[in-house]
Amino acid sequence: MTDAEARAWLEAAREHDPEYRLFLKHWEIGKMPPTERKGLLFIDDSQILPSLQAMVDEFAEWGRAFAPSPVAFQYGYPSDRPWWSKLDDPPGDIGRAILDRAPNTEGLYWVDFTVLDLFPPGPGDRPPPDEGDVSP
Numbered sequence: 073m074t075d076a077e078a079r080a081w082l083e084a085a086r087e088h089d090p091e092y093r094l095f096l097k098h099w100e101i102g103k104m105p106p107t108e109r110k111g112l113l114f115i116d117d118s119q120i121l122p123s124l125q126a127m128v129d130e131f132a133e134w135g136r137a138f139a140p141s142p143v144a145f146q147y148g149y150p151s152d153r154p155w156w157s158k159l160d161d162p163p164g165d166i167g168r169a170i171l172d173r174a175p176n177t178e179g180l181y182w183v184d185f186t187v188l189d190l191f192p193p194g195p196g197d198r199p200p201p202d203e204g205d206v207s208p
């Protein structure tokens with residue numbers, strides 16, 4: 073993405089609300105605008121990493137590349153389950169490790185693909201109603 077494209081997208085979003093920010097997501101730093109930073113949040117959604125250390129090293133590099141601008145990270149992909157499933161507290165352990173290495177982190181997001189594996193619905197939780205369901 074070019075700097076001009078990022079500015080144009082942010083401008084279009086802010087036509088709806090001047091307080092809006094734009095998030096840009098990829099796993100390659102080179103796909104992000106080279107210098108435009110104002111109003112942007114940079115999200116790394118890298119996966120297929122061999123270990124927690126490899127993930128944190130890669131995410132720390134992402135944080136440095138965009139500092140002091142805010143960054144965020146998506147994790148918990150099925151492809152990384154072989155190592156994260158062995159952690160005592162996968163969301164917490166990974167999140168704390170990222171925060172230790174990327175101080176400009178503003179968001180940590182466990183992906184929807186595996187979130188119910190870690191946070192299954194409780195006995196009183198109901199799934200969302202189907203479109204045709206009219207019950208209260």
